[in-house]
Amino acid sequence: MGNGGNGRSVTSRALDLLGAFDVEHPTLTLSELAARCDMPMATAHRLVGELEAWRALERNADNRYQVGLRLWEIGLLSPVPRRLREIALPFMQDLYERSKENIHFAVRKGHDALYIAKLTGHKAVPITSREGARLPMHPTGVGKALLAFASEEFIETYCARPLARCTRHTIVEPGRLRRELALTRARGYALTNEEMTPGSCSVAVPVFDADGRVEAALGVVVHSARANLTRYVTDLESEAAKIAQAMNEHRADPYPGFVHDLPDEV
């Protein structure tokens, strides 16, 4: 049947079709899938049919493809995020109870903050963060906390890349971002003020491993109008310390499953 015009294997091409979906593209037509994967329509048609038959993909009422429930079930078996969630969520629940605001737990993945867990409720300000999604580090609370406590080398690399502007308050000047990160480090917590989304601001603290390396970040996002962010710092620091301790205790487990064990690709 050939490789559809280039040297990629059938398996990697089928996987590329799955990888074509992202937060901005949760549903795709067959021709959008073919285009995003740089694949002839005939190849895409055949492989998408197989993915649909296996229920890795499903078709919605508009005849657009989307990630199937079966892949959701399989994805949730991934031990790394599962373990992190099991550890962090009860402490996040305590934070939620006292604040009634959005609570985030994130790790660094490449140059992004990857949201591992989120708690929210009816009284929290609506925000776009989602479990399993990535956001840039410089405009988000948890991202800024992860970035500020990363190695000097990583910070330099990050600041040398183009800095996406999410709102008119996003810090996009490398020099200003470096100063902001130095301030964050000195202070021990990160603050954002409408840098990711107009109307919301956040505070976040790092979660350190036993060697003092930043492993995760814990943050709260509130409506700008009711923002007295520093009042959350003590509570965040206290829960972050408990999460750090629990992560350290679980480190002897058969699954390594922690952040610097992850491949560090972008």
Next chain:
Amino acid sequence: MGNGGNGRSVTSRALDLLGAFDVEHPTLTLSELAARCDMPMATAHRLVGELEAWRALERNADNRYQVGLRLWEIGLLSPVPRRLREIALPFMQDLYERSKENIHFAVRKGHDALYIAKLTGHKAVPITSREGARLPMHPTGVGKALLAFASEEFIETYCARPLARCTRHTIVEPGRLRRELALTRARGYALTNEEMTPGSCSVAVPVFDADGRVEAALGVVVHSARANLTRYVTDLESEAAKIAQAMNEHRADPYPGFVHDLPDEV
């Protein structure tokens, strides 16, 4: 390269390797993978290598394969469970706040209860339920609520199958289960008493769609020793009604994404 001895396509074989993982088998060796997929070692080795290169699979410190973080990210893009979670979680959060106990939201999938969302905390009794996992319907609160309000035909089919015994309290006699389901229907809520796990009991209510069909179930699991289950019923019914209303309002959305739109395979 051939099909490794039978007519399955390369894509379906690669997907079968992903499907070999489940809650009881979160990590597998290469030979376990080959055996579970009835695949020659050479084929398994080649395909697992491709899955690992794409990071659908990753290897842990013990050299065992597990579902990779990348597949977790892609799985969470699945619109059906995502929408259900977005709707149910804020109401579940309210229930959690008042009870401090395990809160479950599940749908029927084949003959199982599929756990779509779970909230828990430090004070809740530790239980084995997990988001994305399936449990049998007859011994679980949410499962019994889903089963009791299913069609007569479905109930008959379910009761005619072997009923797994999870504890010595599990109802495994078809006649007794039918009477229990009739009682549940008449009463409007399901109760379990150490039928799934020794030491825990539960109460759950159905979530109906606009046509009166059971679409999901909402339940609370508590320690047997502190069980006055009926005190949760009013609160569960009230939140279930709000979830039902929110689900109904979202039904006009571009994604169908609700329970009876799902393929009904086992």
